[in-house]
Amino acid sequence: MPTSRRKTAPGRTHLAASAAATLSATVRGSPWRASRERVRDRQIKREAVIRAAAHAFNHKGYHNTSLDDIAAALEVSKPTVYYYVSNKEQLLFECFVAGIEPIRAAFRNARSPRAPARERLKTVLGHYGQAVASEFGWCMVRAEDQDLSPAMSAHIKSLKSEIDQGIRRLLREGVQDGSIHPCDPKMTAFALAGALNWIAHWYRENQSMTGAEIAAAFITVFENGLNPRADTAAGRRAAQRTTHGLER
Amino acid sequence: MPTSRRKTAPGRTHLAASAAATLSATVRGSPWRASRERVRDRQIKREAVIRAAAHAFNHKGYHNTSLDDIAAALEVSKPTVYYYVSNKEQLLFECFVAGIEPIRAAFRNARSPRAPARERLKTVLGHYGQAVASEFGWCMVRAEDQDLSPAMSAHIKSLKSEIDQGIRRLLREGVQDGSIHPCDPKMTAFALAGALNWIAHWYRENQSMTGAEIAAAFITVFENGLNPRADTAAGRRAAQRTTHGLER
DNA sequence: TAGGATAGCTACTAATGAGTATGATCCATA
DNA sequence: TATGGATCATACTCATTAGTAGCTATCCTA
Numbered sequence A, B: 001m002p003t004s005r006r007k008t009a010p011g012r013t014h015l016a017a018s019a020a021a022t023l024s025a026t027v028r029g030s031p032w033r034a035s036r037e038r039v040r041d042r043q044i045k046r047e048a049v050i051r052a053a054a055h056a057f058n059h060k061g062y063h064n065t066s067l068d069d070i071a072a073a074l075e076v077s078k079p080t081v082y083y084y085v086s087n088k089e090q091l092l093f094e095c096f097v098a099g100i101e102p103i104r105a106a107f108r109n110a111r112s113p114r115a116p117a118r119e120r121l122k123t124v125l126g127h128y129g130q131a132v133a134s135e136f137g138w139c140m141v142r143a144e145d146q147d148l149s150p151a152m153s154a155h156i157k158s159l160k161s162e163i164d165q166g167i168r169r170l171l172r173e174g175v176q177d178g179s180i181h182p183c184d185p186k187m188t189a190f191a192l193a194g195a196l197n198w199i200a201h202w203y204r205e206n207q208s209m210t211g212a213e214i215a216a217a218f219i220t221v222f223e224n225g226l227n228p229r230a231d232t233a234a235g236r237r238a239a240q241r242t243t244h245g246l247e248r
Numbered sequence C: 001t002a003g004g005a006t007a008g009c010t011a012c013t014a015a016t017g018a019g020t021a022t023g024a025t026c027c028a029t030a
Numbered sequence D: 001t002a003t004g005g006a007t008c009a010t011a012c013t014c015a016t017t018a019g020t021a022g023c024t025a026t027c028c029t030a
Helices: A013-024 A030-060 A067-073 A080-086 A088-109 A116-134 A137-142 A150-179 A185-199 A199-203 A211-224 A233-241 B014-022 B030-062 B067-073 B076-084 B088-109 B118-134 B135-144 B149-174 B185-197 B199-203 B209-225 B233-241
Strands: none
Touching: A013 A067, A013 A080, A030 A067, A030 A088, A030 A137, A067 A080, A067 A233, A088 A116, A088 A137, A088 A150, A116 A137, A116 A150, A116 A185, A116 A199, A116 A211, A137 A199, A150 A185, A185 A199, A185 A211, A185 B185, A185 B199, A185 B209, A199 A211, A199 B185, A211 B185, B014 B067, B030 B067, B030 B076, B030 B088, B067 B076, B067 B088, B088 B118, B088 B135, B088 B149, B118 B135, B118 B149, B118 B185, B118 B209, B135 B199, B149 B185, B185 B199, B199 B209
């Protein structure tokens, strides 16, 4: 890795460039306006830091990523990173929240029972899959309580639990309105979430599909299960041969 | 944590006790026999080290576990651990192999097409689930290439790929013999493995079921999918109302 | 145009933890 | 009973890295 210690002119760092690109910073107005823009500017830079962290965590893992790495990726020094974020742990936490927020939004939209619960669940799972395939997916999925302070760990656990409970509720509603096969909501929710979470592990290496395509493919898998095809004689025969007992 | 630096008499450490418990070390015989027992003794102690590592990784994560921790858990010093294992990375690798081996064995047993492929797949997935819920499950599932040297990373990847290909093959066979609904083998294998892998994440905190019970419950989930119950008028009505399109 | 807030850098501290050099002890064998 | 290998401990080295102290430059506001 070439240490391109390019001496950027002060006040014109990569971070600043990133902010300037998004801001119409040339507009001058009242002092308040300028002040507001400063705040926005800072917010944008902060997000750039978090995105860079997510990218690094994604590729090298949390513990193998130093804050110097993140700073280098932004062509900035380490204290600059600390200027936008209080510590490494918070960086992971922010990535986690950025990843999980779209899923929570999807749940909020799925609240009202216009459609059968199965359809609402499918929509939510679609968003879930896309979130996991996003840049923040890895952080979302791999953020472990072991790496975080008790407070943050508790916060993350409660967010995760919220998602879990949301899936279970939709499953129960689906069983009740008849749109979903009777099932154990807890185990089914675990299976669904697990299958989708796992996307984060192989998606980096195999980006031949978009997040939406993957999510759609998974929904199909969930719907078909492992049932034999009901429309052929061979399927019926094979299904009848089954013994219906797991190995001891 | 009380630093119970209990001064164990030399030659009578925890490791030795563990080995002695399993060995009938009192038997004296020919020098060759003693020599063979020494070898076995060493092997048993080595396995105790690996188990201790798995336990620690399981609870604190790989990077948050120091070799001093593992040594302390065995009431032994760090160089003793190094006496049985060449480095930390190898420790993780051994845990990984210990976890994945039963799954490979299950695949070997599922080779001959006595039963329909669906039944063979169910059996394999049952073993898979139990392995993931085992003490080595976490290591198996969370061992990342990022934490390992290229050589070990490649080795682990090939083992993982072997499992993946095995599942796909059984899926294809099942589709062919009619015992499994036509599906995309790749995506279906990802979903199945993901759901099962995820067990490792929640099993530690929720050991209300045995590994076998969990595996059985998951198989049921896979078989039912999200299909509506076909045996009620409500189910059919709900199924007809569905729009069959993922959100845009 | 002075002053204060903003934004950033160089150069450090301090702690942790992987891995090792060296030597002590025990036991089987000769 | 002397010796060599097996087993384990004390006490280090060395590299990494999270986080900080203290300084500088810029720019908006009064």
